[in-house]
Amino acid sequence: xxxxxxxxxxxxxxxxxxxxxxxxxxxxxxxxxxxxxxxxxxxxxxxxxxxxxxxxxxxxxxxxxxxxxxxxxxxxxxxxxxxxxxxxxxxxxxxxxxxxxxxxxxxxxxxxxxxxxxxxxxxxxxxxxxxxxxxxxxxxxxxxxxxxxxxxxxxxxxxxxxxxxxxxxxxxxxxxxxxxxxxxxxxxxxxxxxxxxxxxxxxxxxxxxxxxxxxxxxxxxxxxxxxxxxxxxxxxxxxxxxxxxxxxxxxxxxxxxxxxxxxxxxxxxxxxxxxxxxxxxxxxxxxxxxxxxxxxxxxxxxxxxxxxxxxxxxxxxxxxxxxxxxxxxxxxxxxxxxxxxxxxxxxxxxxxxxxxxxxxxxxxxxxxxxxxxxxxxxxxxxxxx
Numbered sequence: 064x065x066x067x068x069x070x071x072x073x074x075x076x077x078x079x080x081x082x083x084x085x086x087x088x089x090x091x092x093x094x095x096x097x098x099x100x101x102x103x104x105x106x107x108x109x110x111x112x113x114x115x116x117x118x119x120x121x122x123x124x125x126x127x128x129x130x131x132x133x134x135x136x137x138x139x140x141x142x143x144x145x146x147x148x149x150x151x152x153x154x155x156x157x158x159x160x161x162x163x164x165x166x167x168x169x170x171x172x173x174x175x176x177x178x179x180x181x182x183x184x185x186x187x188x189x190x191x192x193x194x195x196x197x198x199x200x201x202x203x204x205x206x207x208x209x210x211x212x213x214x215x216x217x218x219x220x221x222x223x224x225x226x227x228x229x230x231x232x233x234x235x236x237x238x239x240x241x242x243x244x245x246x247x248x249x250x251x252x253x254x255x256x257x258x259x260x261x262x263x264x265x266x267x268x269x270x271x272x273x274x275x276x277x278x279x280x281x282x283x284x285x286x287x288x289x290x291x292x293x294x295x296x297x298x299x300x301x302x303x304x305x306x307x308x309x310x311x312x313x314x315x316x317x318x319x320x321x322x323x324x325x326x327x328x329x330x331x332x333x334x335x336x337x338x339x340x341x342x343x344x345x346x347x348x349x350x351x352x353x354x355x356x357x358x359x360x361x362x363x364x365x366x367x368x369x370x371x372x373x374x375x376x377x378x379x380x381x382x383x384x385x386x387x388x389x390x391x392x393x394x395x396x397x398x399x400x401x402x403x404x405x406x407x408x409x410x411x412x413x414x415x416x417x418x419x420x421x422x423x424x425x426x427x428x429x430x431x432x433x434x435x436x437x438x439x440x441x442x443x444x445x446x447x448x
Contacts, residue, residue, distance in 0.1 A: 074133075075107045075442055076167040078192075080182055082175030083199075084113035086138050087127075091310075091334055095361050096174045098255045099197060102431035103172070103438055104134035110165050111136045112182075114157050116150070118143040124157050128164075137161050158182050168192050170442050173226070175200060176245075177215055180222035187225055193445050195228040195438075197252065201283075203239040204356055204379070216243065223247045227445040230438075232359040233380020250441060253384060254361045255434040256368050258426045260338065263370030263418035264345040271303040271409050274347040274371075276340060276362045279309040282355065285376075285396070286315055289353040292401045293329065294322040299402075301409055303328065306343060310334040344369040349408050355395055357381055368425040370418025374404050386424065388416045 079100050083093025093113075103109050117125070117140040127138040139157035144150045171194035173183045186192040201207060211219075223229055223245040230252040231237045237249045273293075277284040286307070293305050305328060307315065312331045319329060335343075340362070344350065350366040350373045357379035364384065366373050373390035375381055382392055391413070393400045407413050416424075427433065 075169040075446075077103055077107050077109050077442065078165065078168045078171045078186075079103075079109055079111040080171060080173050080179050080194075081111060081113045082177075082179045084111060084115075084136075084138070084174075086113060086115050086140075088115050088117055088140070093174075094337065095199060095254050096197070098257065098361075098431075099174070099434065099438075100134060102255045102434045104132065105431055106435045106439055107133065107442075108167075109134045110168075112139075112158065112161050112165075113137070114139045114141060114154050114161075114179075116141050116143045123153055124160070126157075126160070137164065162186075170194065170445060172197065172438070172442075173222075174198075176222050176226075176229075177219045180226075181218065184222060184225060193227050194225075195230060195441055195445060196223070196226045196247075198229065198231045198236065198240065199254075199358055201356055201358055201379070203236060203243060203245075205239070207356070208239065208243060211243070219243075220245055228441050230441070233383050235380035235383065236358050251383075252434065252437045252441075253359055253429055254364060255431055256361065256364045256425050256429040257337075258368055258422065258430045260341045261344065261365045261368035261425075262341075263368075263422050265370075265418060268346065268348055271301070271349075272306065272347045273303060273349045273351055273405065274306045274308065274343055275351050275353075276308045276343075277352070277354075279312050279314070285353045285355050287318060288396060288398055289351065289401075290315065290319055290322055290324065292353070292398050292405070294324055295398070295402045296405060297323075297325055297328065299406065301406070303409065305329045306332060306347070308332040308335060308340070308343060340365070341369065344371055347371050349374065349405065350390075351401070351405070352376065353395075353401060354378055359384065364425055364429050367421045368429075370421045372408065372413075372415050372421075374401060374408070384428070386416065388414055389421055389424075390415075 081096050120142045123142045125140045129136045141153045171183050171192050173194050173196045183194040228250050229247040232253050350371050352375040359380045376395040377392035391404045
């Protein structure tokens with residue numbers, strides 16, 4: 064019992080194993096995982112391991128390490144190969160090399176069950192290191208889940224069963240995972256918001272500004288449907304601006320021109336740093352997301368943190384953290400309802416919480432400290448078993 068008490072009072076050495084994480088290959092991929100790591104590093108020592116293929120690499124493996132305060136990032140770049148056996152060999156080799164560089168591990172924090180959870184199983188079975196899982200993947204939802212192979216599902220079940228806790232970002236995601244037979248000890252832990260970066264600006268905009276930020280995948284985010292609604296708004300002859308932000312958003316310019324959208328009212332912006340996202344949200348009157356499916360989008364919480372109301376489709380776990388007076392939830396694909404609600408916000412017909420109320424809500428549930436506390440409790444419970 065004494066040894067357990069000592070463990071629970073000290074800073075822990077936490078190993079983040081990440082299927083997604085920002086790298087030189089994809090600077091913004093998995094930035095939500097990076098934010099979890101940074102939050103935990105406020106309280107504990109965190110080592111991140113991420114392995115990714117690099118088509119431009121001449122050597123078989125190249126390593127990158129960066130340390131900042133209590134967070135050390137360790138990335139292995141693997142020479143691209145279409146040979147699955149060679150690729151797997153290089154991934155395993157890189158992992159074993161990286162593990163030897165890490166002096167201490169109290170607990171493993173896996174991000175994305177498959178395939179990197181195989182490394183977590185190795186650490187548990189052979190080095191006696193327990194692990195918890197954070198999961199964000201929308202692929203567990205129907206109909207996308209039909210694409211999960213028999214082999215992947217089988218391995219995923221084994222990994223899930225061996226995790227001390229499974230932490231999906233929403234209860235909706237937990238339900239989808241459980242429906243696939245992924246048994247485990249589920250505990251919802253949402254995404255984190257840097258509330259020092261995303262804060263309200265109380266100045267008033269001269270022009271009503273609507274903003275959309277996403278990965279620009281139309282099947283996922285229904286960007287074309289959103290553009291249809293913007294075209295309908297132009298007929299209403301109201302004074303507004305629409306900012307569409309995301310990687311290669313300009314690919315929708317041709318479609319916007321086809322709809323006859325006014326180029327003076329719509330602005331296409333490529334993927335931008337998080338600091339710039341915060342500025343764009345602060346300068347907005349309304350954030351809109353018209354997705355076909357989701358888990359818990361960080362950008363909705365970030366909008367709330369900036370005091371900006373949101374109109375979103377009621378999909379995935381969005382409704383779990385969406386107070387009634389923070390915006391409106393609508394049925395997916397309902398373009399007329401989206402137009403109607405945008406006009407209601409434009410004409411100030413909705414009862415909306417104050418900017419400071421929205422920010423306080425986010426700070427209490429999604430700030431770095433709040434999320435770090437959630438994970439810390441789970442780490443200590445795991446180690447005291």
